[in-house]
Amino acid sequence: MGASSSTGNPSPEEQELREQEGLASASLGLPLLRAAFSRSAGSLAETLSPPPAVFRSASSPAVPPHFHDLLARLGPAIASLFFSDLGSVGDAGWLGFLRGFNRCCARMPASQSLALLLRLYAAACVDAGVPCGLQLHPDEDGAGGEGKVVGELAPVDIAVLLWMCWVMAWSGSLPRISGGQGGGKGEPVVLPNVTHLVLSALVSAGAVTDDAGVWGWEVSGGGKGVKVQELTSWVLSTAAGLGSCLSRYVQEKFRSCAADPAEERFVSTSSMASCPPDVYLLTRGRAWAISLSLRNTLSEKFLSASVIGMDSEDLIYRSSVHGKGLSRFWSCVEGYKGPVLILLSAFSSGGGENVDVGQRWGIGVLTDEGLQNKDTFYGSSGFLFSTYPIFRMFPPSGKEKNFIYCHLHPQIRVYEAKPKPVDLAFGGTIGNERILLDEDFSKLTVRHHAVDKTYQHGSLIPNQGYLHVEASVLEVEVWGLGGETTRRQQDVYKKREDIFSEQRRKVDLKTFGNWEDSPEKMMMDMISDPNVVRREDR
Known part of the structure; x- marks a missing residue:
């Protein structure tokens, strides 16, 4: 018989590699991940960081001074939380890269995705030295070493968390460019108003018990906080899109990193930094809230509107x-x-x-x-x-x-x-x-x-x-x-209707018969003199 190649049983490392590649390919293509891995080697924290920018709020509350420090620690916090076992550049490094990617981007329940987002927020606050009401309790069995997030968030902390998620969506929609944000002009990025979302979370959790107390309510006024369990329930029922912010952000960053630098075009984001004021009922904050609540293709439309405004x-x-x-x-x-x-x-x-x-x-x-x-x-x-x-x-x-x-x-x-x-x-x-x-x-x-x-x-x-x-x-x-x-299609429909309307308004006199022989003439004569004797034509 001819010689046959012996496959044998794969080693545990090879079997795990196949499993990790299968999970990762369901979220992002393996060739793209390979390119992102090779180009982000040694600078993963920088790759996962949002572009530098100055953020301000057009309404109450004002952006806290520590918000920019929190954003600066976002990339390092993602790298340390999910890519901690990233090894060398070889196969071991590739396996560790896949593990980290699947920890934050693999398909999982919405509650688990939100828990990862809260872990990231707590870790970034600790790294930046920012006070935070969340604490990370490690699991007793040590499974996965992920732990559980407990505690509660004050109204201002909820606003900061929402702004952090919006910045992740904003930076994920930008092409990767050099020179930072604003085209070097230092123009601030206007954050959307999230008061209505913060108030929705507080009412859902019972922190604002009187429904009439929402009139004139301000985030900066403080008040009772929202526990993690209550915040999770509100997100799953009202703003389910928050749970996917982390995975979308990491995927978009890797897509941008894997793009060919020779094919990248410099796109000035000064126009995005100086967004037009909210002059319509559909403000950027309301567009983002609707985007978070939808689970269909229209969510992307409203997400884009929250970043650059509606067309x-x-x-x-x-x-x-x-x-x-x-x-x-x-x-x-x-x-x-x-x-x-x-x-x-x-x-x-x-x-x-x-x-x-x-x-x-x-x-x-x-x-x-x-x-x-x-x-x-x-x-x-x-x-x-x-x-x-x-x-x-x-x-x-x-x-x-x-x-x-x-x-x-x-x-x-x-x-x-x-x-x-x-x-x-x-x-x-x-x-x-x-x-x-x-x-x-x-x-x-x-x-x-x-x-x-x-x-x-x-x-x-x-x-x-x-x-x-x-x-x-x-x-x-x-x-x-x-x-x-x-x-x-609507323009074509309107043009056709205008043609029909114009045709209805035109009267062709040739289509009418002689007025003297018309029934209308006889009726008019009878009305003018109903007593006149008329002989019937026989």
Whole structure:
């Protein structure tokens, strides 16, 4: 018989290497990881560090002085926590590199990913000498040596943690460039407002027990902290995207490190550093909050908006620009067959006892499809949001599908024994809508969640109570999220409708018969002199 190669049993090192490569390849390509390993040898902490920049906050609270020290220790903390057994440059080093990568980037439950993020935050605070309410308790059995994070975070610490996660997302979206941030001009990077997220965590944990106490609340005011278990519950229910911040950051850093330096282009980030002010209802902080709450492809769209702001071309309708009213609203959104985000800002001016009078609040609706003119509810999916002063997200309940109601007056008026209401609504049923915007866009009505089985339960307005809330509408915005292709299709639709409208307005006199022989002429004569005797032609 011919000679055959003997495979034999692989050694424990070879078997572990195969397992680690299999786990790593599910998150990032092995050739890319090989390139990142060879180029980051000896400088892994520097590779995993965010680009140097000056950060400031446009609103309360102000950025703490130790925030920049915390960011400076971010890369070394990741290297020491997850890549501590990184050996030499050879096979042993490659195996240690894979182990570290899989510790923080392998697929794992969301609660475990969040625990790794909290461990990183605690370690970075210790390295930077920053006071932190979290402590790392090693496991009693010593399994993995990871330990357990315990303690609680004060409101300011939650804001710093959220800002750290945003900086990780911000730096992961930048190309790796030389010369640091801001093109050497030293322009500060404006951090998004995270007050609504911090307040959401505190209310969820019971640190702010009175729901009406959110009006005028400030992070810098201090107060009771949030325990790790309570923070984990809030993240899993409201901001699940926080758990993936660490893995996304490490993967993007390795992608940037593995890129060919000859093919890299210098991209000045001064435009990103000096982001435009939040002039829309969709601020960068609210866009990031929505991004963290979603688990679909739209999350990337909102994440990009939180970094560089939304493209003004995606703004389909704004009441202060296009005018209030359902007809003006429809003239802007008609024909858009993509997901849209509708944001409403209202002012509680009524005399209701269940909501504080004189307070401004904001809510939003995210739909997976465009708006249609129907006299019934329709839709396949959607989300309700409370955007200000507290952030909350209400996904579909799966019980009913009354997601959207948008009905205008028909172009051809016909008699209706029971005419359908002309308004814009979300959830509930006709006559008991959860959110109702009248035809003039002047009054907004929000009802208790008990009338709605389409969206999950919860208060859209702080201290809402059981009675319905009527408020005056301040602003309405509609953002199209379908991209350039959807906008182009809407333009084609509008042009076609304009042609049809122009054809309807034109009257061809040649198509009409002689006026003297027309029935209209006879009817007009009878009306003018009904007593005249007319002989019937036989």
